[in-house]
Amino acid sequence: MLAELRHTASGCRTRRRRLITAYLFLTPVLLFFAVFLVLPLLFAVLLSQSHWDGFDLTDITFVGAENFAGLFSRGSTFLTPVLTNTLLYALGTVALALTGSLLVAHCIDRLRHQGVWRTLYFLPVVTTVVAVGNVWKYMYEPGGLVNGLLNRLGLGSVAFLQDPRTALPSVVVVQAWASVGAAVLVLTAGLKSIPRSYYEAAELDGAGQFTVFLRITLPLLRPSLLFVCVTQFITGLQSFALIVVMTGDGGPGDATNVAALEMYQQAFTYGDWGLAGAAAFVLFAVILVLTLVQLWIFRERRRGEAV
């Protein structure tokens, strides 16, 4: 009996020691999150309901919902064109990147030396945004490569980044091009996980290439597509650096101004940290809602298939 009790007590001590060790290992990460995530988050909550010039922490004045009201007041550019641009930018990026990466992944899956191809397509992902943006900026310029090609074809030049009608789509193309590599990596892995037997069965049944793609590849690739779709959409909604590099301050006019850039300018250029904080929360809400909608749509489809 005593031995049993001793054994139980010893087991408890071991478990407690393990627990303490586990917490000790977790502590640095938790501290990191507390300092760099939780504290800034709480500060952002405070700022979104305050006025602060950004210079003196003792000068923070509580103003309630005034900043949020200011964002959506008449004459404010936040809803249109800033938030509209943000959504169009994200939507355009996802549409192009998803289509492109699906096509590329499908082709790569049938090639030899797949690693080489995947590396080639992944290169833009590891290249800095500044380099990518500047190279494309020069390509888009009136005397640049793209206009040179158009001129060779007998077409007139296009002021890609100078015309408000073409500026946003031009940047969207670059963002999509730069993010195709990461999507290709995920989708090729997804394609690999589809059992070959399905394709063999379809071949025996005499299914065509398009039918196989539509009826086998796409449905079985859905988890990978969901991941790519959600992550690309979030990246698109948070985009900032590429737009700054390619258009400076979201111009011409407000044609390429997006929420993240507007936040930066409100805070660091105009010294209105309250408005920037409120804009950050609106963007957070938009991202949350759109992500939930995407997850819900994909879940509904899965449920539908199960039925």
Added chain:
Amino acid sequence: MRRRRLLPVLAGAVYGAYGAGSTAGCAAPYRSGSGRPGDPIVLTLLSHYASEPLRSAMQRAVDAWNTQHERVKVVAMAVRFQDLLTTIMVRQAAGRGADIIHPYCLWVGQLVRAGVLRPAPPATAARIRHGFTRPVVASASVGGQVIGYPTEVQAYALYCNRRLLRAAGRHEPPRTWEEMEEAAYGAARRDRHGNTLLQGLALSRTDDSTVVNQTLALLASHGGSFLSQDARRTTIDSPAGRAVLDLEHRLITGGASDPGTDVMKAFPAGRVAMAISANWWTGSLRTTMGRAYRDVQVVPLPGPAPGNRGTLTTGFLMGVNAKSRHPRAAWEFLRWLNEEPTAAARPGAASAVTRMSALQMSVGTMTGRTADMRALAAAGGEANLAPFLDALEYATPEPNGPHAQRAKALLRKNIEEMWTGRRSVVSALRSATRQIDQELSREGTAVTARTPGTAVTARTPGTVVTARTPGTAGTRPERPGRPGRPGSAERLITPLTSRRAGAR
């Protein structure tokens, strides 16, 4: 066992030493200048002179001060101009603001409102008003109070490429808008694909300054102004404003201007016949154009009719941080830098110039001390600076109220929308007026740049507070050694309690 205990102790000691070291490092700029007997005062100076030749020029001046002074030492820090406001903001919030700040005048209203900059002491302010030209003093003042020493000054004029104008059949630079337009249409060239080969008059859209300042300079040449007298609303939607935007619209639709081209590269490459820019460009062009710089001629900005005079002036100032622990020492350094004569402009000449004027001339810019600049220009032989020096006498200072940066950005966006055909001239002016007025009226507090010596009026909803500018009754002298809060006069201008009184 001993080893096991030793390791955590060692790790703790290393961490502790690192922490202590980093804390000391962080606080170094503040702690090193305690000012106790035997301990030198160390002042920090933050400027945007981060690249050559600006950095070396500033360092030489600081080194000269440090050599001559035992008690007070100055440490110069520099960041790129694009990072200057952010750096001031972050350092100030972290309690590590530099003792002396060198901001762009456009931000001064914002910095005064936030209690970052301390107004100049009355005696210093009086000397600044006496020593510098009126527009320059106005741009370094907020609400009639001089905030600091005006340093780098920019005025706007017309840069002409004489070779290209001659090729277009013009042998004299334009003197009126009509002549300027004719010359622009005559010089412009495009290829069959619509690519611009040569611009007649370039309209720059590099940044807010290049977009707005050329428009505001043209506005001033027509006798117009950007803001009303009390700086509470914009007056851009006026006959003068319409005339300026109409002119720009005509130049673009007529093919004489292409805002898509980078003027800063196209002009030195000989692909622009005329451009409106500031005096800093002369130094840059001389370097980049080499022998071709002989073709560059700067002339006063033409007005609608012969003899019209008017342009815009912008600049920087050096002021003392409201949180500096040694404001007296900081102002003394600024007096030495900006007022003490350093050397004769020309060997053997009687006239001497201030250190700051010599510094600015060495980097191709100017101060608002026209006598200094004329002496230096004569010695240096830069004829293209003459129109800028003349302009300092009649130019309009760029408005610098608390929302000046935002107002400028809003005007820029509307100008660009007009340039790119998204808005008509009328629509752009209306939209700009609505947005800028909304911005200016946001907090109900107007901090205006006025003629020195007049009353300063700070309006909040329902109240009007009036104070006298320094040197007159009603203003208490600054209280040195009380860091952290602005003086009483500043509080009258921007009462903290009323900052958010006016709802958006």
